[in-house]
Amino acid sequence: MIEISDVLLGPDVEESVLSVLRSGRLTQGPKVSELEAAFASMCGVRHAVAVNNGTTALVAAFRVLDIGPGDEVIVPAFTFVATANAALETGATVRLVDIDSSDFCIDTGAMSEAVTSRTAAVVPVHLFGHPADLGKIAPFAEEQGLRIVEDAAQAHGASFAGRPVGGFGTGCFSFYATKNLAAGEGGIVTTDDDEVAERLRVLRNQGMRVRYEYEVVGNNYRMTDLAAAVVLPQLARYCQQVERRRANARVLAELLHDLPELALPTVAAERTHVWHQYTVRVLASLSRDELADRLREQGVASGVYYPKPLQQYDCYREHPRVIADPTPTADAVASTCLSLPVHAGLTSTDLTEIAAAVRRALRPPRT
Numbered sequence: 049m050i051e052i053s054d055v056l057l058g059p060d061v062e063e064s065v066l067s068v069l070r071s072g073r074l075t076q077g078p079k080v081s082e083l084e085a086a087f088a089s090m091c092g093v094r095h096a097v098a099v100n101n102g103t104t105a106l107v108a109a110f111r112v113l114d115i116g117p118g119d120e121v122i123v124p125a126f127t128f129v130a131t132a133n134a135a136l137e138t139g140a141t142v143r144l145v146d147i148d149s150s151d152f153c154i155d156t157g158a159m160s161e162a163v164t165s166r167t168a169a170v171v172p173v174h175l176f177g178h179p180a181d182l183g184k185i186a187p188f189a190e191e192q193g194l195r196i197v198e199d200a201a202q203a204h205g206a207s208f209a210g211r212p213v214g215g216f217g218t219g220c221f222s223f224y225a226t227k228n229l230a231a232g233e234g235g236i237v238t239t240d241d242d243e244v245a246e247r248l249r250v251l252r253n254q255g256m257r258v259r260y261e262y263e264v265v266g267n268n269y270r271m272t273d274l275a276a277a278v279v280l281p282q283l284a285r286y287c288q289q290v291e292r293r294r295a296n297a298r299v300l301a302e303l304l305h306d307l308p309e310l311a312l313p314t315v316a317a318e319r320t321h322v323w324h325q326y327t328v329r330v331l332a333s334l335s336r337d338e339l340a341d342r343l344r345e346q347g348v349a350s351g352v353y354y355p356k357p358l359q360q361y362d363c364y365r366e367h368p369r370v371i372a373d374p375t376p377t378a379d380a381v382a383s384t385c386l387s388l389p390v391h392a393g394l395t396s397t398d399l400t401e402i403a404a405a406v407r408r409a410l411r412p413p414r415t
Contacts, residue, residue, distance in 0.1 A: 050402060052349040053226040054393035056289070060281040068277045079276035084236070086283050087221075090205060091214040093238045095245035098271040099252055102201045102222025105235035106134030108269055109197050109218045110169070112247040115140050119168035120371075121197075124154040125357035126378040127173045131199050132358055136369060140168070144359050146375040151316055152327065152385075153180035155377065160188060162373055169195040174203035174213050176353070176387070177228070177293075177324035178315065182208040182216045189217070202324040204229050205290055209318045214238040223275065228289065228324055229282050231275040292392040293323035296399060300326055300388065303403035309334070309410045325353060326390035329381065332410055336386050342409035348402050351387040 068079060080098050088096035099105050115121060117139035123132050125144040132142045145158040152175045159170055170189055172180035189196050196217025200206070204221055205228075206213045213219060215238065223234035239245050247264075250257050255266025282289070301312055309332035315321045330336040340350045357379060358364045359372035388402055 050348045050389050050394070050398050052351045052387065052389050052391075054391045055225060055230050056282075056393055057230075057278070058281070060284075061278055064277040064281050065274060068273045071273075074274055075272050076270040077273040079273040079280060080271050083271075083276040083280055083283070086280065087236055088238065090283070090286075091212045091219065091238045093212075093215045093219070093240050094242065095239050095248075097237045097239075097245055097248040097252065098276065099235045099237060099248075099269040100271055100275075101233045102220065102224060102235040103130040103134055104269045105201075105220035105222070105237045106130060106171075106197065106199065107137050108248055108251055109220050109237055110135055110138040110140065112244055112251055113169065113195050113197070113218065115168045115195065118166065120164060120166040122154075122159055122162050122167060122170040123358075124171075124173050124175075124378070125359060125372065125375040126152065126354060126382055127175065127199065127358070128201070128354060129358060130201070131171055131173055132364065132370070135171070136367070139369075141166070141369040141371060143167070144357070144364075144370065144372045144375065146373065147378045147381065148181075149329075149377050149381060150314065151178050151180070151319075152176060152381060153178065154185070156181050156184040156188070158373060158375075159185070163192055163194070167192070167194060169197050171197045171199055173199040173201075174206055176313070176327050177203050177206055177322040178313070179203060179206050179208045179213050179319045179321075181316070182213070183318065186216050201235075202227065203322055205286060205320075206322045207320045215240060218244060223279055228293070228322055229279055229286060231271075231278045234271050234275040234279065236271075289392045290322050293390055294321070296390045296392070296394050297321070297323045297326055299396070299399045300390065300403065303399070304328075304406060307407070307410060310406070323390050325351065325387040327353065327385050327387045329384045330386055331384065334410060336384050339406075339409050340386055342412075343405050346405040346408065348405045349389065352385070353387055354382060356382050
């Protein structure tokens, strides 16, 4: 089976983890500090504060930005559920808006129309590794006095106009097991704001700067040195891994470009894509799910990210702090999108077979 994701962990990761085990220091320690410095450098920001997962990164960002009850947060309806859950956890109201079909990211027109007197923040989700339109979002947020909380969980190293994501506001990244950079579980928050960074460090440590001196009501959001030890060696070779993903995406585009049954992903001007997923839209009479089944029968895995906009789930449709604007594009995309393997572990033979399997599934030979 050609899998949809493949976590490439080499001997250097094993040695890094063993060094932590041998040290006896398993919780937050020098490996975390090393990761924070390296990640901040990659994102071109002054601070990166490691936490225990990507959802925590979002929750912590909202909390230190004082976003909570009475505030509204604008979120694209087509995203992983953590984006909305994190805002709801702080007591804020989530306003779901439509996306742009060209990049699967927040529709900036819908975003601007959703602003009310209660709006405190906008959350651009850099979905599948492609940055949202920060060239419009950043100046609009500044004009309106809104915070930007970037959900960059899938976009480590992506950039807009030469500037890495995670530096346009408060950036939130995930190191979940299938991400481009994986720790199993883990996350990190990036910022250029010294005060925000300091508040994050206190918040993640049960509200302590000094042991048993509690400054705020905090929590245990700490990353372990074991998790950091898994990520660090990957970070050292990350540029090469991303280039392989980009090369794989180019090959898939070349092999599939003549199929009108598919709308292939594109890269917008001024943006760099890190190809966490290669997501097509199925426009054939064959449904997305039927295509996925036929690919699986041929030994090619695929993924549906995500099957429905958030407001189509009862728990959000009926939630008193969820407001859903009309989302016709998100509705259409969610019912037709399918992600094909693009990870760095693919061989040229794999890529050829993926494309051939797609063709056979869409245009089965006549008998």
